[in-house]
Structures are given as C-alpha cells and as structure tokens.
Amino acid sequence: MIVTRFAPSPTGYLHIGGARTALFCWLLARKHQGKFILRIEDTDQKRNTPTATQQVMDDLRWLGIDWDEGPDKDGENGPYFQSQRLDIYNKYLQKLLDEGKAYYCFDTQEELQVLREKAQAEKKTFIYPRPETFPTEQEVQAARDAGKPVVVRFCMPEESITVSDVVRGEVVFDAKEFSDIIIQKSDGFPTYHFACVVDDELMGITHIIRGQEHLMNTPGHMALQRALDFKTPTYAHISVTVSEGGGKLSKRERGKVLQKAIKAQENIDLTALANAGNITLEELQSFIDNKTAPDGPNITAMAKHLEMQLPEINVIDFFDSGYLPEAMINFVALLGWNPGDDREIMPLDELTEAFTLERLSKTNSLFDRKKLVSFNTEHFKTIDPEKRLGHFKDYLQTKDSPLAQLDDETLKRLLLINEGAQTFGQVVDKCMFLCKDEYDYDPKAVNKVLNKEGAPELLDKTKEALSNLEEWKAEPIHKLIKELSETHEVGMGKIAQPIRVSITGTMVSPSIQDSLELLGKQKTLNRISNTLEYLKTI
RNA sequence: GGCCCCAUCGUCUAGUCAGGUCUAGGACACAGGGUUUUCAUCCCUGCAACACGGGUUCGAAUCCCGUUGGGGUCACCA
Numbered sequence: 321m322i323v324t325r326f327a328p329s330p331t332g333y334l335h336i337g338g339a340r341t342a343l344f345c346w347l348l349a350r351k352h353q354g355k356f357i358l359r360i361e362d363t364d365q366k367r368n369t370p371t372a373t374q375q376v377m378d379d380l381r382w383l384g385i386d387w388d389e390g391p392d393k394d395g396e397n398g399p400y401f402q403s404q405r406l407d408i409y410n411k412y413l414q415k416l417l418d419e420g421k422a423y424y425c426f427d428t429q430e431e432l433q434v435l436r437e438k439a440q441a442e443k444k445t446f447i448y449p450r451p452e453t454f455p456t457e458q459e460v461q462a463a464r465d466a467g468k469p470v471v472v473r474f475c476m477p478e479e480s481i482t483v484s485d486v487v488r489g490e491v492v493f494d495a496k497e498f499s500d501i502i503i504q505k506s507d508g509f510p511t512y513h514f515a516c517v518v519d520d521e522l523m524g525i526t527h528i529i530r531g532q533e534h535l536m537n538t539p540g541h542m543a544l545q546r547a548l549d550f551k552t553p554t555y556a557h558i559s560v561t562v563s564e565g566g567g568k569l570s571k572r573e574r575g576k577v578l579q580k581a582i583k584a585q586e587n588i589d590l591t592a593l594a595n596a597g598n599i600t601l602e603e604l605q606s607f608i609d610n611k612t613a614p615d616g617p618n619i620t621a622m623a624k625h626l627e628m629q630l631p632e633i634n635v636i637d638f639f640d641s642g643y644l645p646e647a648m649i650n651f652v653a654l655l656g657w658n659p660g661d662d663r664e665i666m667p668l669d670e671l672t673e674a675f676t677l678e679r680l681s682k683t684n685s686l687f688d689r690k691k692l693v694s695f696n697t698e699h700f701k702t703i704d705p706e707k708r709l710g711h712f713k714d715y716l717q718t719k720d721s722p723l724a725q726l727d728d729e730t731l732k733r734l735l736l737i738n739e740g741a742q743t744f745g746q747v748v749d750k751c752m753f754l755c756k757d758e759y760d761y762d763p764k765a766v767n768k769v770l771n772k773e774g775a776p777e778l779l780d781k782t783k784e785a786l787s788n789l790e791e792w793k794a795e796p797i798h799k800l801i802k803e804l805s806e807t808h809e810v811g812m813g814k815i816a817q818p819i820r821v822s823i824t825g826t827m828v829s830p831s832i833q834d835s836l837e838l839l840g841k842q843k844t845l846n847r848i849s850n851t852l853e854y855l856k857t858i
Numbered sequence: 859g860g861c862c863c864c865a866u867c868g869u870c871u872a873g874u875c876a877g878g879u880c881u882a883g884g885a886c887a888c889a890g891g892g893u894u895u896u897c898a899u900c901c902c903u904g905c906a907a908c909a910c911g912g913g914u915u916c917g918a919a920u921c922c923c924g925u926u927g928g929g930g931u932c933a934c935c936a
Contacts, residue, residue, distance in 0.1 A: 329936045364935055429934080436932090445860050446932070471934055488863070489875095497861055497932095505934040512936045536862060536931050559864085560929065568929085651870095654885095658871060662884050681871080684929055688869050691886040697899075740899025750897070769896095801895075816895035828897045 322354030323526050326380075326387075327516065329361045330372035332616060333634040334379035336687070337531065337561050337569055340652045344529045344558060346385045347653070347675040357523055358390030361516070362403045363509045373401075379635040383645045384668055397523040402515045409510040412518050412548060413472060413503065421475050421547045422503060423454035426468040447499040450475065469506035474514075474544060476500050481539040486556040487680045493539040501540045517541050521550040527677070529556045532684075556677050559656040560684045563631070569687055574630045574637075575613045578623055582608055585626075596625035632689070642715055642744030646703055647696040655685045665698045697742045708735055715744045722755035723748060730838065737834040753824035754838055761854065765827045769817045776855050778808065779818045783848045792841045794833040801832065819844075822851035 324345040328338055349356035358377070362368050373391060380387070389395030399405055416422035425448075439446035450473075455463070464470055476498035483491045503514035510518075520528065535557045545552050563569040582588060594604040597618045606612045614622075616634070623630045632638045638648055650666055658681075659666070659674035666674070700708070709732050716724040716731075723731070738747045753759065769775065782804060789800055805812045816832040823844060829835045836844050 327936090331936085361936060367935065427934095432933090439932095440859075443859050469934070491862070493862080499932090502934055507934080509934090511934070516936085531930090532863065533930055534936090537936095557863085562929075564869095654870070656870095660872080662872080664870090664885055683864060683871090685871085686869060688886070691870065694886055701899085738898080740897090742898070746898070765896095798895095805895090812895045814895085820896060824896095826896090830897090832895055 321526070322349055322352040323357065323524050324349045324354065324529065325357040325359050325520070325523065325525050327359040327361050327519075328376050329364065329367065329512075330376065331367045331369060332372055332375070332571070333636050334376045335569075335571065335634055336632070336638070336652065338376075339379070339383060339385075339635050339648070340561060340655060341530060341558065342380060342385055343383070343649060343653060344556075344657070344675075344680070345527075346387075347672055348527055348529065348677065349388075350672045351675050354526075355388045356386075357395075357397065357525070358387040358393075358400065359519060359523070360391055360401045361512060362401055363505075363512060363515055365403075365507065365509070375636070382639060383635065383649055385649075402510070402519065405515070405519070406509070408522070409504075409515055409518055413510070413514070416474065416503075416547060417472065419547075420454070422472050423451070423475070424460045424463075425471050425473050426455070426463040428469060445497055445499070447497075448473065450500055471502050471506050472504035473500040474503045474540075474547070476540065477543050477546070481542055483535070483538045483542065483555060485535070485538075486554060486677045487559075487682055488535065488557055491535065498539065498543075503544070513537060513540055514544065517544045517548070517550065520553060521545070521548070525553050527554045527556065529558060529677075532557045532560050554677075556680060558680055559682060561655055562684050562686050564686065564688075569633060571616065571633055572613065574616070574619050574623075574633055575607070577630055578619055578626075578628075579608060579610065581623075581626060581628055593622055593625055597622035639715070640718070642746070642748075643692070643696050644699050644703060644708075644711055646707075647692070647699040650699065651692045651695045655687065656681050656683070665695065665702070667702075693742050697740070700741055700743075701739060705732065705735070712744055712747070716748070719748070721748055721752075723751060725755070733834075733838065734830075737830040750829055751838075753826075753829060753835075757843075759825040761821065761825045761851075762827070765821045765825070766858075769821045769827065770851070770855060771858070775818055776852060778810075778814065779822065779848065780852060781808075782815055782819060783845060783852070786836075786841075786848075787845055789841075792837060794831075794837045797836050798833040819848065823847045 326338075326342040326345050328334065328342075334342075346356050348354070358380070360373050362373075377390070377392065387393065389397055389400065391400045413422065417424075435449070436446045460470060476495075478495050480495050481493050483493065485491060501513055502511050504510055519525075538555060538557075542552055544550075561569050563573055582593070590604055591601060594601045597604065597614060598621060599607075599614050599618050603612065603614060607614055613619075620630065620637075630637070632641055635648070639645075646667065649668060650664075650671065653666075653671050653675075654664065657675075657679055660679055663670075663674070709728065712731060712735060713724070713728075715721075723734075726734070734747060734751050738750060741747045741750075770779070782801075785800055785804060786797075789796060801812060801815050804815050808814075817827070819832055820829050820835070821827060823829075823835065823839055839847075
C-alpha cells in the first residue's frame with residue numbers, strides 16, 4: 321500500500337508551496353487507495369507557535385485535503401507530534417551511539433563559526449572534523465557540568481551515495497562533500513533529519529514528495545536509513561514555485577511589498593499606521609529601516625489600513641481575496657505537473673484520476689496570479705451551486721460583510737446573477753448597494769449618465785412606469801425597460817444606466833432587472849426620487 | 859565561492875527518455891474585432907518560443923560536450 325505524509329513545522333499559516341506539496345502527496349495516496357498522514361514537525365521549540373497546527377489543519381480542510389491519520393485523528397502510527405515521540409528517537413539515537421555510528425560534540429557556535437570561515441576562505445565545503453576517538457560518557461558529563469552545549473553527530477559514510485529520484489533521476493553525491501550531521505540538538509530534541517527518518521520508517525511511508533530544497537539533505541537521510549537498517553522510500557523532489565519578483569515564493573514577500581509602499585508614500589501618518597498594525601512606532605520604524613519584520617497578521621492589518629493589495633502567499637490570503645478552493649487546488653496542481661493532454665480545468669476527482677509521479681516536471685514555475693483568476697472564473701461557473709453558496713457564506717462571514725445578513729435564497733440568487741464573476745470580492749462589490757441605503761454618487765457616473773440633456777426627464781418617466789408595474793420581478797422589469805426604449809426610440813442603455821446610477825451611485829451592478837428585483841420596488845422608487853432631487857441641486 | 863538541480867512563446871506547459879509526422883500544439887496574458895443595459899462573462903482573429911556555441915547523424919527542440927543564464931543548498935530551521 322502507498323503511504324504518504326505531509327509534515328509541516330507549525331510556524332504559521334499554510335504557505336502556498338506547502339499546499340502544493342501536501343496536494344501531490346494526497347493525490348498519490350488517493351489515486352492508489354493508499355494512506356495520507358499528517359505529521360507535525362515541532363522539534364524547534366523556539367519557532368513553534370501554539371495556533372499554527374490548527375491553522376494548517378483549517379487551511380488543508382478548506383482546500384479539501386483530508387488525512388487518514390493526524391493530530392486530531394488517531395491511527396496506528398501516533399503520536400503525530402514529534403515533540404511527543406522523544407522516547408522513540410532516543411532509543412534509536414542510543415543504538416547509533418552504542419554502535420559507534422554517532423558521537424557527542426561540545427563545540428560552541430563561535431568555534432564552529434571559525435571553522436566555517438576557514439573553509440570559506442579556502443573556497444572549500446565545510447566539513448566537520450570528526451575526532452579520532454569519541455568522547456566518553458564521563459567526558460560528556462563533564463562538558464555538561466561545565467555548561468557546554470552537547471550535541472550528537474552522525475558519522476557520514478566513506479562512499480558516495482546515489483539518490484534515485486522520480487523526477488530528477490539518479491543524483492550522485494560524492495563522499496568528499498559529506499559532513500557529519502547533527503542528529504540531536506543540545507536541548508535534547510532530535511534535529512529534523514533524524515526525526516524525519518525515524519518517523520518515515522515507523523509510519524511506513526513509501527513515497528516522500530517534498531521540495532527540491534531537500535535534495536541536498538537526502539544523502540544524509542539515506543545514510544541514516546542504512547545505519548539503522550531502515551528501508552529507503554521512493555523520493556520525488558518537486559520543483560520550486562517562484563514569485564513574480566524572482567526567488568522562492570516566500571512569506572517575506574508581503575513584508576517587502578508593504579515596506580516599499582510605505583517608503584513610496586509621502587506624508588504618511590506613521591502613528592496611525594502603527595496603531596492599525598498593532599505594533600509600536602519603534603517597531604514600525606525598525607521595519608521601515610529594514611532591520612526587523614512584523615508578523616504576518618500585523619502586516620496584513622497595515623496593508624488594510626493603507627488600502628493596498630498585498631501579494632497572496634498563504635492559503636488563507638487567497639481565501640481572503642475571494643478565491644474558490646477548487647480553483648486553488650486545480651491551479652496549484654498544474655504548477656510543475658500536467659495530465660499529459662490539453663486538459664486544464666479539472667475538478668479534484670479528475671485530478672486524482674489523472675495524477676502520476678512520472679508527469680512531475682523538473683523546472684521551477686512562476687506563480688501567475690492572472691492565470692489563477694482565470695481558473696477561478698471558470699470554476700465559479702462550473703462548481704456545484706450548493707458548494708459555491710457554502711464557500712460564499714464562509715467568505716462573507718470572515719469579511720464581516722453586511723451581505724452576510726441575507727438569507728440563503730437571496731445569496732444563491734446573487735451568485736447566479738453574477739455568473740461571470742472572477743472572485744467573491746467582485747460579487748460583493750457589485751451587490752453591496754443592496755445593503756447600503758446611504759451612498760455617494762460617483763461624479764464620473766453622474767457626468768456620463770445623468771448630467772445629460774433630457775436624462776432627468778427620461779428618468780422621471782421611467783420611474784413613473786416602474787411605479788405602475790404590478791409584478792416586481794426581473795422578467796417584467798426587463799420587458800418594461802425594453803418597451804420604454806422602443807417608445808422613446810433610444811437604446812436600452814439610455815434607460816438602464818440612469819436607473820443603475822440612481823440606485824447604486826455607480827455604473828457597476830448586476831443586470832438592471834435583477835438589481836431592481838432584489839432591491840425591491842419601494843427602495844428602487846425612493847432611490848430614484850432622491851436622485852432626481854439631487855440632480856436639481858447640481 | 860563549493861556542491862546540486864534546471865533551461866521550449868511574457869507566463870504555465872505539450873513535445874525530449876525510444877532523433878524524422880514540429881513551417882513546434884494548448885492555456886493564461888497581451889493586441890485588434892464582435893456580442894451585451896454597466897462591470898464581468900462569452901465569441902473570433904492576431905502576436906509570440908526550441909538560451910548560445912560546438913559536435914554525433916542523411917536528419918537534432920529531442921543525443922553528447924562546453925558556455926551562459928536561472929534556481930536550490932551550504933544552521934544545534936524544517
């Protein structure tokens with residue numbers, strides 16, 4: 321049976337790159353009726369954040385990626401937090417120590433730094449100098465008593481190691497390049513390399529799909545597997561997703577964009593900005609000076625304050641921007657993978673059916689948000705209406721939108737009449753007028769549509785006709801407008817546009833008949849009357 | 859800098875492993891046109907690529923070597 325796993329470290333929200341890795345793992349497992357495990361790699365106590373595991377799970381769920389075993393779903397391979405598996409790692413660590421395959425070291429960071437700089441100066445790879453004889457238990461104890469940091473290093477082999485990678489082929493690593501890796505940190509926690517190797521074996525992972533950045537770690541992992549008599553799983557090191565700005569799509573990018581925007585703006589109220597971002601003025605200044613960076617949520621809050629759009633990086637950013645998870649999944653799947661034919665828009669089950677490791681590509685790909693928008697538009701049209709409604713309600717709720725007050729039937733109708741919308745944000749923009757009785761008139765709209773010879777008179781006649789309409793439904797309203805345009809011998813736009821500006825203040829809304837029906841007869845007539853009054857004042 | 863990976867339209871990619879059917883296909887973007895009561899949608903047309911240099915071969919996008927370019931990695935982070 322095929323068993324895969326997604327193993328994030330709980331340091332924040334799920335990153336789009338992580339989502340892609342998780343998706344490929346999930347796709348492989350589901351395609352072969354295998355198992356997909358979620359494991360939390362929380363061995364770095366300094367970097368862990370308490371809410372991250374929950375956030376990552378929420379993000380995965382939103383995307384539609386489920387797991388067979390994980391923190392909240394017990395199975396035969398628990399626990400799923402590495403911090404709860406210390407006994408297991410220690411057992412294997414002791415075995416390596418006893419067999420002389422690993423040894424203790426007490427070097428300080430400073431001492432190591434000197435060695436590294438020396439290697440750098442000689443233009444050589446830094447190789448940790450393995451001692452002739454390993455420290456004894458007594459020496460270890462003495463070092464501990466003296467307050468020295470004690471770590472355990474694993475002896476890398478003398479022979480070269482060939483990694484057989486599904487996407488890269490055979491990659492040979494020369495033994496000359498091997499440096500003994502640390503497998504236990506001075507705080508007693510295992511390093512990623514060790515915990516990962518042990519867990520993958522114990523959990524029976526058959527396929528490891530991970531980012532290309534791990535390729536260089538793989539010889540170390542394989543050496544560990546051999547020393548411990550573990551099986552070597554099938555590896556697939558997938559390409560990296562890069563950003564428009566070049567380089568890896570990273571969390572730092574949002575900060576950079578924001579920082580640039582702050583610098584570019586003149587007379588900016590820094591105090592207000594710091595307040596909005598919930599940070600101190602000093603912290604803000606330090607951020608502007610490129611010394612430190614605030615946390616993700618603070619950055620998001622400041623961007624909102626400045627009314628600027630930041631590039632989406634985390635899965636939750638895309639949710640906030642009004643994208644459909646189905647579109648996200650589809651788009652991300654096609655970054656470094658394709659089904660081998662011309663299909664692009666594919667639902668999850670079709671993606672699963674078509675997925676094979678062999679079609680993973682070697683080249684890095686750039687995350688093109690415009691193409692994402694196009695995918696979203698397409699999925700918006702084809703998705704099951706009930707699902708679409710569910711996603712829309714989630715979106716409105718977290719946005720705290722007034723539209724959230726509307727009942728399901730109305731919301732469904734809104735989505736229906738916005739068939740060509742690109743994102744939920746667009747739907748909201750176009751329909752907000754329903755919940756806004758007070759609004760300003762866009763000067764451009766007034767000039768172009770209302771402030772024209774004969775326009776107020778025509779609007780008045782339209783209002784008259786509308787008030788006499790018995791059945792307030794889209795169909796009869798449409799019929800009425802058509803008749804009006806014929807009797808007055810003008811285009812439909814000449815009738816519809818003035819109404820639109822009257823009831824929304826803008827030139828953008830759903831079709832006029834749908835807009836009017838949803839607004840209701842009384843509100844429509846009131847708003848037109850108000851507009852007519854307003855026109856007399858200018 | 860050492861090591862490793864990669865290289866087809868602006869972007870995502872098909873084609874490369876098994877060389878000819880490739881005057882290189884699709885999609886997004888862009889440009890032009892059309893439909894439409896606004897925006898969005900939708901339809902049509904167009905623009906546009908085998909990084910470069912050497913080989914091998916009757917024949918190279920495809921195989922080999924080199925150059926250049928891009929990316930990754932060199933932590934008691936994962």
